[in-house]
Amino acid sequence: MGNSITVSEKKEFIEWFLDHYELQKKGAAFLLRYLSSDEKLLKKVHFVENVRYLWKSLIISTKCSNMPPFRFIKNKRVDSDVETAFFDIKFSPDEDIYIGLYFKDRNTCPEYAAVLEGNPMEKQDLVQDKLLSLFAEILLDQAVLDFQEKQLYKKIDDALATGDREAFLQLSEQWRKMLELKE
Structure with missing residues (x-):
């Protein structure tokens, strides 16, 4: 789990992920594509195993997962609307956003492991x-x-x-x- 994942690595991973998995919520795929289309936003995107205690995060699940389809968490408020997350990200591009992806074999997926970063709040834990x-x-x-x-x-x-x-x-x-x- 490195802390210096490049923008191109994140972009490649998102493309790979969307090619290999079907999301429970179609709008979440649009949101991931939107993030991958903007280098400035991708610099602020961090893929993490656990979004607990993070100020701004997304939980995105595939159809092969039993997790909730989509959650946008900001300042302890939880929303399941992709559009709300989209507008928040669009109008707050300088805020870090942490993404937890839930899909089959996520713990053994080398592509996912290559872009994983540590949750900064877990160190405090x-x-x-x-x-x-x-x-x-x-x-x-x-x-x-x-x-x-x-x-x-x-x-x-x-x-x-x-x-x-x-x-x-x-x-x-x-x-x-x-x-x-x-x-």
Whole structure:
């Protein structure tokens, strides 16, 4: 997945795609042709696997896919009208647009893989996921320490209750070491 897909590569891919697949919504083919006819627009087109969290995106599906036929998403608003997407793109040519195509064998299609780019918002998701994972790990470690501390308290109490001096001294040493680790 490179980040420097050329305009000609995108144009060739769109032509190849339209030659090999029939779209569920005919107007979507017109929209793809429109995009491929304008180099300035093609510079702003990015094919991605997942359009989640992106400000402006299209979902386009072929007849061999179970996905919705067409979705235009802009600023969290979803529209299934191709004409709305067309006019938005036409009158906002400087905005990036991310396209998720859904078709049979998309995961193994070398032509599609050649034009795929990364979703810039997924990087933020990865950072967020790592932070959440780290936070969860810290909480889990603290819970384990709290449990071990309570168990040690109980053992010290039991040693005092039974008068087991040797066990008390050994457990007290463990308690001291645990306190040092906390500091």
